[in-house]
Amino acid sequence: MAVLGALTIEPMTGYALRQAIRDVLGHFWSESFGQIYPALAELERQGFVTRDGPDTTFTITDEGTRHLRDLLSQPIQATPPRNGLLLRLFLGRTLGVEACRTLLTTAKADARQRLQEFDALAEEMAAEPEHAANTPFWQLTVSAGRHSAHAAIAWADESLAALSHVE
Amino acid sequence: MAVLGALTIEPMTGYALRQAIRDVLGHFWSESFGQIYPALAELERQGFVTRDGPDTTFTITDEGTRHLRDLLSQPIQATPPRNGLLLRLFLGRTLGVEACRTLLTTAKADARQRLQEFDALAEEMAAEPEHAANTPFWQLTVSAGRHSAHAAIAWADESLAALSHVE
DNA sequence: TCCGTCATGTAATATGTTACATGATTAG
DNA sequence: CTAATCATGTAACATATTACATGACGGA
Numbered sequence: 001m002a003v004l005g006a007l008t009i010e011p012m013t014g015y016a017l018r019q020a021i022r023d024v025l026g027h028f029w030s031e032s033f034g035q036i037y038p039a040l041a042e043l044e045r046q047g048f049v050t051r052d053g054p055d056t057t058f059t060i061t062d063e064g065t066r067h068l069r070d071l072l073s074q075p076i077q078a079t080p081p082r083n084g085l086l087l088r089l090f091l092g093r094t095l096g097v098e099a100c101r102t103l104l105t106t107a108k109a110d111a112r113q114r115l116q117e118f119d120a121l122a123e124e125m126a127a128e129p130e131h132a133a134n135t136p137f138w139q140l141t142v143s144a145g146r147h148s149a150h151a152a153i154a155w156a157d158e159s160l161a162a163l164s165h166v167e
Numbered sequence: 168m169a170v171l172g173a174l175t176i177e178p179m180t181g182y183a184l185r186q187a188i189r190d191v192l193g194h195f196w197s198e199s200f201g202q203i204y205p206a207l208a209e210l211e212r213q214g215f216v217t218r219d220g221p222d223t224t225f226t227i228t229d230e231g232t233r234h235l236r237d238l239l240s241q242p243i244q245a246t247p248p249r250n251g252l253l254l255r256l257f258l259g260r261t262l263g264v265e266a267c268r269t270l271l272t273t274a275k276a277d278a279r280q281r282l283q284e285f286d287a288l289a290e291e292m293a294a295e296p297e298h299a300a301n302t303p304f305w306q307l308t309v310s311a312g313r314h315s316a317h318a319a320i321a322w323a324d325e326s327l328a329a330l331s332h333v334e
Numbered sequence: 335t336c337c338g339t340c341a342t343g344t345a346a347t348a349t350g351t352t353a354c355a356t357g358a359t360t361a362g
Numbered sequence: 363c364t365a366a367t368c369a370t371g372t373a374a375c376a377t378a379t380t381a382c383a384t385g386a387c388g389g390a
Contacts, residue, residue: 001254002254005254005257005258005261008258008260008261013340013341013342014341014342014343015339015340015341015342016340016341025254025257026248027248028248028249028250028253028254028257029248029249029250029253029254030247030248030249031378032378032379032380033342033343033379033380034343034344034345034378034379034380035377035378035379037342037343037344038343038344040342041343055341056341056342065261068258068261069261069262072255072258072261072262072266073262073266076251076252076255076270077251078251079249079250079251080197080350080351081193081194081195081196081197082195082196082197082246083195083196083246084243084244084245084246085243086195086196086307086308086311087168087169087172087192087195087196088239088243089304089307089308089311090172090192090195090304090305090307090308091172091175091235091239091304092301092303092304092307093175093300093301093304094172094175094232094235094236094239095236095239095240099239099240100304100307103243133260134259134260136259136329136330136332136333137256137257137258137259137260137267138257139329140253140256140257140259140267140326140329140330141253141256141257143322143325143326143329144253144256144322144326147318147319147321147322147325148315148318148322150318151314151315151317151318152314154314155310155311155314155315158310158314159307159310159311162303162306162307162310163303163307165303166303180368180369180370181369181370181371182367182368182369182370183368183369198350199350199351199352200351200352200370200371201350201351201352201371201372201373202349202350202351204370204371204372205371205372207370208371222369223369223370247378247379
């Protein structure tokens with residue numbers, strides 16, 4: 001779904017695909033080389049993408065677009081959560097309050113960092129008039145990241161305050 | 168780490184462990200049967216847990232607690248993101264605005280639901296005086312969930328408003 | 335010439351879920 | 363007595379990452 005989706009934006013090589021997924025979808029999606037190339041081969045076999053010219057860029061076919069629409073319409077399957085930060089804090093009594101404070105401070109700094117990256121990303125998107133029809137949707141994903149980062153900062157502040165009363 | 172951590176709260180059978188992980192850590196961690204039993208066998212082999220009595224509850228050893236402290240102190244390794252909702256919204260032009268609106272409405276309802284679950288969880292925790300030393304840390308994880316859910320609701324509202332101007 | 339990047343792919347490995355097999359115990 | 367839950371475990375399968383192998387090309 002991610003590979004087909006990226007190819008709706010523009011034709012790309014597998015290598016460029018990996019960069020696009022990392023740089024543009026990076027904050028909510030990821031794929032490794034080992035997934036992308038076999039996926040492209042399979043999609044080609046099924047006629048959903050074609051390999052063009054000597055530079056071997058991949059282009060999505062009409063059938064591929066139809067298939068993508070099907071995939072997008074399927075129910076979202078939840079990925080099992082694995083939040084190492086929260087697991088450590090939950091076990092804070094064993095880990096120690098001081099270490100928890102450090103984790104929270106780092107988490108806050110990370111969230112600030114992410115906010116800056118979202119600003120850059122939003123600017124980048126706005127500066128591409130050829131993708132005007134996509135930008136409203138793309139901005140939604142950036143906005144999600146921003147809301148999430150702001151929430152993380154507020155939570156970290158509250159949590160640090162709460163922990164100052166412990167032990 | 169999750170298995171050892173859960174056993175610091177109280178000795179448990181593997182079955183109870185799975186329920187505790189699902190019910191208490193569920194909103195930020197998950198383990199399946201296929202992970203828990205082999206992990207317990209390995210932890211027993213290494214002397215980090217012991218199997219007691221005829222009801223075979225597992226108890227963490229002193230060495231196990233030391234090992235857990237080591238594990239908790241190791242750097243948090245980020246899990247690759249896989250957010251099916253954001254991927255679909257990013258490809259909103261292909262999926263269609265109407266479907267995006269539905270996704271956002273559902274996401275908002277889900278977040279509301281989660282808020283209620285967090286309220287219940289917080290009450291449950293507060294009602295267990297024998298775990299008083301743990302509750303400050305446990306409340307942090309609930310608070311994280313609450314902040315995240317509130318952010319999701321605000322984001323969904325904003326996004327629905329933004330999409331009303333599209334097409 | 336040599337290094338970094340572009341480019342494709344495979345193999346080894348790691349991780350994780352689901353389904354199945356088995357049997358005890360408990361509640362209706 | 364029978365259905366649900368408790369309890370442990372394994373095997374098959376699915377998924378995903380990392381490292382490796384290969385080679386082209388452009389710039390310092």
